[in-house]
Amino acid sequence: MIEEVKQYLKSAAGLEAVVSDARGELKLTPMVASLYHFARCKADGISFGLMLWREDALVKPTPAAVESHVRLVSEQLGGIPVVYAAKRIVSYNRLRLLARRIPFVVPGRQLYLPFLNMVMTEVGTKKVKEFSSLGVAAQMILLAYLNRQNDGVSIAEAVDLTGYTRVSVMKAFDELEYFGLAMRDRATHKLVFAEDRKGLFEKARSLMRNPKRRTLFLDGLPQGLVAVRAGTDALSDISMLAPGTSREYAALSSDVLKRTDLVEVPRESAAVRLELWHYRPAFVYGDRIDPLSLCLSLADEKDDRVQGEVEEVLEGFKW
Secondary structure, eight states, X not given: OHXXXXXXXXXXXXXXXXXXXXXXXXXXXXXXXXXXXEEEEEETTEEEEEEEEOTTOSOOOOHHXXXXXXXXXXXXXXXXXXXXXXXXXXXXXXXXXXXXXXXXXXTTTEEEEGGGTEEEETTEEEOOOOOSSOOHHHHHHHHHHHHHOOSEEOXXXXXXXXXXXXXXXXXXXXXXXXXXXXXXXXXXOOEEEOSOHHHHHHHHHTTSOXXXXXXXXXXXXXXXXXXXXXXXXXXXXXXXXXXOSSEEEEEEHHHHHTOSOOOBOOGGGOSEEEEEESSOTTTTTXXXXXXXXXXXXXXXXXXXXXXXXXXXXXXXXXO
């Protein structure tokens, strides 16, 4: 199988791997040693280990066991990354490996090498550029999944959901795969996510942006503008926080900026605070902001009471 892996690394990722047996370097229990062939590799000047599942092994390890074995082998090989390889890995286990950020190779089908910023799926080969955070479309797709409890999303469904083009949605899928938050399912062609929704949100939280771009202070809400309750006003509806003295709303930034009837007033005399968002605030439920977007929009609030209620909302959310 090691030759299959070498050929696949070359054809899919352009990596010329020099491989040597690593079994003699390892001190493993008989059970772990019986599950894999072990090798040390070098490609593009980067060293990494290979842990190839043996077809004649009595059991196939779970993703949790693979993670434990990868860490053990990595430690014994001097801390280099270790890649799990198998001829077949069912889609839900590949998703779990992605969620754990465990490098893996399925020759001819898929590879995930985060330490080289490389992902290859069944739909083609691509060297993924390094992303620093999630874009707006990717964030919307993830938030819709976390709120709606659905199983996955197709490209067409994501286009309808976000209003972005097919090309933008495909880039969003790349971002979500790159960060190990989701992966494309070969059977359904949908983007599917990790099962632990709370853990998924916590993992993605630092990658998601505050949906609020800026706030306008007005003497009233412009007639005909599609807006929903936002900020601490909306938080008071789902928490123990008391509402403020001014009304707070949110609307899509582009809907607001094209208007010519906005009259801004000093902050202290404003009757309405209007937040301009990167995406439609009510895109999940239609008539209100979803709790997760609301919590993200309050990330910059300095009031400890507000932040305390935000954490209470997240703790009580139906994951």
